[in-house]
Amino acid sequence: MAVSGNLATFRLPPLPTIGDIIKLFNLRAERQLSQNFLLDLRLTDKIVRKAGKLRDAYVLEVGPGPGGITRSILNADITKLLVVEKDTRFIPGLKMLEEAAPGKIQIVHGDILTYKVEKAFPKSLRKNWENDPPDVHIIGNLPFSVSTHLIIKWLENVASRDGPFTYGRTQMTLTFQKEVAERLSASTGSRQRSRLSIMAQYLCNVQNCFTIPGRAFVPKPKVDVGVVHFTPLINPQIEQPFKLVEKVVQSVFQFRRKYCHRGVAILFPEAERLQRTEEMLMRADVDPTLRPYELSIPQFKSLCDVYRGLCEENSALFPYNFREELRQKKMMKRSRKYIDEEDEEEEEEEEEEEENI
Numbered sequence: 001m002a003v004s005g006n007l008a009t010f011r012l013p014p015l016p017t018i019g020d021i022i023k024l025f026n027l028r029a030e031r032q033l034s035q036n037f038l039l040d041l042r043l044t045d046k047i048v049r050k051a052g053k054l055r056d057a058y059v060l061e062v063g064p065g066p067g068g069i070t071r072s073i074l075n076a077d078i079t080k081l082l083v084v085e086k087d088t089r090f091i092p093g094l095k096m097l098e099e100a101a102p103g104k105i106q107i108v109h110g111d112i113l114t115y116k117v118e119k120a121f122p123k124s125l126r127k128n129w130e131n132d133p134p135d136v137h138i139i140g141n142l143p144f145s146v147s148t149h150l151i152i153k154w155l156e157n158v159a160s161r162d163g164p165f166t167y168g169r170t171q172m173t174l175t176f177q178k179e180v181a182e183r184l185s186a187s188t189g190s191r192q193r194s195r196l197s198i199m200a201q202y203l204c205n206v207q208n209c210f211t212i213p214g215r216a217f218v219p220k221p222k223v224d225v226g227v228v229h230f231t232p233l234i235n236p237q238i239e240q241p242f243k244l245v246e247k248v249v250q251s252v253f254q255f256r257r258k259y260c261h262r263g264v265a266i267l268f269p270e271a272e273r274l275q276r277t278e279e280m281l282m283r284a285d286v287d288p289t290l291r292p293y294e295l296s297i298p299q300f301k302s303l304c305d306v307y308r309g310l311c312e313e314n315s316a317l318f319p320y321n322f323r324e325e326l327r328q329k330k331m332m333k334r335s336r337k338y339i340d341e342e343d344e345e346e347e348e349e350e351e352e353e354e355e356n357i
């Protein structure tokens with residue numbers, strides 16, 4: 001079935017199956033690169049349907065591998081598909097698709113972590129942030145380590161409206177380890193609520209679309225996989241710099257099961273910790289005995305706004321790093337121990353010398 005419905009006009013001609021492509025080009029999955037392939041084209045069609053309306057769109061697919069999702073995207077009657085693949089072994093198989101869909105696909109052998117998405121598509125596709133999302137989509141089934149790293153990078157790009165978001169509110173449909181997908185979309189108070197939930201949801205509408213059981217992949221990964229769709233919000237729920245939000249959220253979630261005042265406290269140097277923590281929670285109107293996962297995004301917004309004010313009053317506050325203070329304290333303690341031990345040794349030596357006299 002064509003993924004974009006009855007109106008689709010382009011269909012790939014009959015091709016060898018993905019399984020045949022894997023055999024033909026000897027594409028053994030590299031376990032150390034966490035490669036797991038999707039062979040079932042009904043599932044790849046389902047992922048692509050979750051991306052939304054792709055007719056006439058420009059699509060970036062990250063990590064196409066043997067090309068299952070790639071075929072579903074091409075069958076969605078897109079205008080242009082750009083695939084970025086790091087592993088050269090997949091390029092000949094992708095070239096076969098290029099021949100089957102002339103002019104539709106551009107293959108880039110490269111690393112998505114460094115690839116400049118802002119240069120990938122024509123400038124004419126750019127839309128104002130306040131308008132509907134542009135006809136630019138990102139789709140990908142990447143190794144879990146890469147997708148988590150990448151979504152944090154891309155969320156920062158959403159905040160600064162650069163990278164893939166120079167085109168406007170570019171939508172993304174990406175796979176994650178099921179637990180990470182659940183964290184990304186977790187609501188206030190839920191067991192999965194975490195740093196990732198706040199960082200993703202203050203910037204995007206996040207939808208955990210469906211779960212693919214691990215057994216659908218070849219080779220089978222140890223975990224199930226979640227497909228997540230992101231649409232950047234017109235107005236971020238927290239209007240502060242990404243790094244500031246990241247610092248507040250990271251600190252608050254430092255002690256996930258403790259009262260939130262414990263995490264807020266590590267934003268401040270020891271000397272003023274108690275007083276500033278009390279002041280920040282009071283000014284933000286946040287109950288200090290809530291657990292981090294019980295805090296709503298508006299409450300994180302209040303915390304970030306108050307912290308921003310405190311940073312403006314004291315320029316040394318934002319650079320303050322709790323871990324660095326802890327490390328220095330430990331070093332001081334260790335050198336103190338050496339000095340004390342050396343003092344003891346010297347005293348003993350002096351006593352011995354006195355006895356010798």
Ligand SMILES: C[S@@+](CC[C@H](N)C(=O)[O-])C[C@H]1O[C@@H](n2cnc3c(N)ncnc32)[C@H](O)[C@@H]1O
Pocket residue numbers: 033034035036037038039062063064065066067068069084085086087090110111112113140141142143146
């Ligand atoms: C989990 S496999 C999925 C392959 C294919 N999309 C599928 O669903 O069957 C991940 C793919 O991403 C590629 N990949 C891994 N890291 C990458 C990176 N940094 N940039 C581009 N591609 C990458 C791998 O070589 C592999 O082809």
